[in-house]
Amino acid sequence: KAGVTQTPRYLIKTRGQQVTLSCSPISGHRSVSWYQQTPGQGLQFLFEYFSETQRNKGNFPGRFSGRQFSNSRSEMNVSTLELGDSALYLCASNNDLGRGTDTQYFGPGTRLTVL
Amino acid sequence: AQSVAQPEDQVNVAEGNPLTVKCTYSVSGNPYLFWYVQYPNRGLQFLLKYITGDNLVKGSYGFEAEFNKSQTSFHLKKPSALVSDSALYFCAVRDGEDQAGTALIFGKGTTLSVSS
Numbered sequence: 001k002a003g004v005t006q007t008p009r010y011l012i013k014t015r016g017q018q019v020t021l022s023c024s025p026i027s028g029h030r031s032v033s034w035y036q037q038t039p040g041q042g043l044q045f046l047f048e049y050f051s052e053t054q055r056n057k058g059n060f061p062g063r064f065s066g067r068q069f070s071n072s073r074s075e076m077n078v079s080t081l082e083l084g085d086s087a088l089y090l091c092a093s094n095n096d097l098g099r100g101t102d103t104q105y106f107g108p109g110t111r112l113t114v115l
Numbered sequence: 116a117q118s119v120a121q122p123e124d125q126v127n128v129a130e131g132n133p134l135t136v137k138c139t140y141s142v143s144g145n146p147y148l149f150w151y152v153q154y155p156n157r158g159l160q161f162l163l164k165y166i167t168g169d170n171l172v173k174g175s176y177g178f179e180a181e182f183n184k185s186q187t188s189f190h191l192k193k194p195s196a197l198v199s200d201s202a203l204y205f206c207a208v209r210d211g212e213d214q215a216g217t218a219l220i221f222g223k224g225t226t227l228s229v230s231s
Contacts, residue, residue: 004158031217043205043221056218090158100209100217101147101166106158 001027004107006091012113018079021110025072025093031055032074033104034066037088046089049074050096078112086114117142119208121222128196129230136191136204136225144212148189149219150180153203165189176200196229203227 005024013019025032034046045058049068066076072093078085088111092104118141128134140146147166151159163174170182180191189206203226207219 006158033218035221042223043207045218045220048218058218092159094217096217100211100213101164102217103149103161103164104217104219105161106151108156108158111156 004093006107006110010111013081014115017081020077023074023091029093029095031094031096033092034076035090081114083114117210117220119206119222121225123225125226127228134193134196138189138206139187140208142210144210147209147211149207150191151205198229198231201229
């Protein structure tokens with residue numbers, strides 16, 4: 001099976017702009033989660049989508065949003081970019097057997113740089 | 116609240132020697148514990164997990180981890196380190212009593228450096 005894919009891999013934006021990142025989960029996986037990785041804060045959970053519904057949300061401002069499509073592909077959007085949004089954004093999928101024990105498989109990430 | 120601590124920012128070991136990367140956790144319910152490895156400019160790669168059962172869990176690339184409930188620890192180990200094991204290692208936890216999805220709480224990460 002192909003792994004989790006994320007596009008684009010690298011992105012440069014300026015402050016105030018908005019950005020959309022895309023994630024395609026492993027075939028058959030219904031749950032998609034997003035994480036932000038920065039040197040200072042480490043890996044932080046953004047949100048999780050399951051069956052096109054946001055199931056869980058981390059402690060991030062409303063500028064961060066996401067959605068999931070019927071084919072389980074997911075996008076996340078960051079509006080009004082700030083310098084502090086520069087990070088590696090990681091997408092993870094799992095097949096969600098409903099017991100919380102499933103392994104999350106991560107994509108290669110999108111490196112966002114805000115200038 | 117759930118939390119994970121990796122007390123060492125960096126672990127240095129010579130090739131061929133055993134390695135240990137430490138992790139302690141805090142959850143209110145039963146812990147689901149995971150180890151991931153990250154190579155430069157790559158995503159996280161799953162190594163192993165503990166859900167229930169045998170306290171010694173074996174994973175990919177010769178890694179194993181020991182779950183210790185009394186010490187709330189889940190240390191990653193390998194009997195003989197390779198230079199190619201040099202990477203950033205993350206421990207993560209999920210509270211088994213938490214029904215709100217599958218989000219993981221990660222430690223800060225430990226850089227493993229294996230010298231030849």
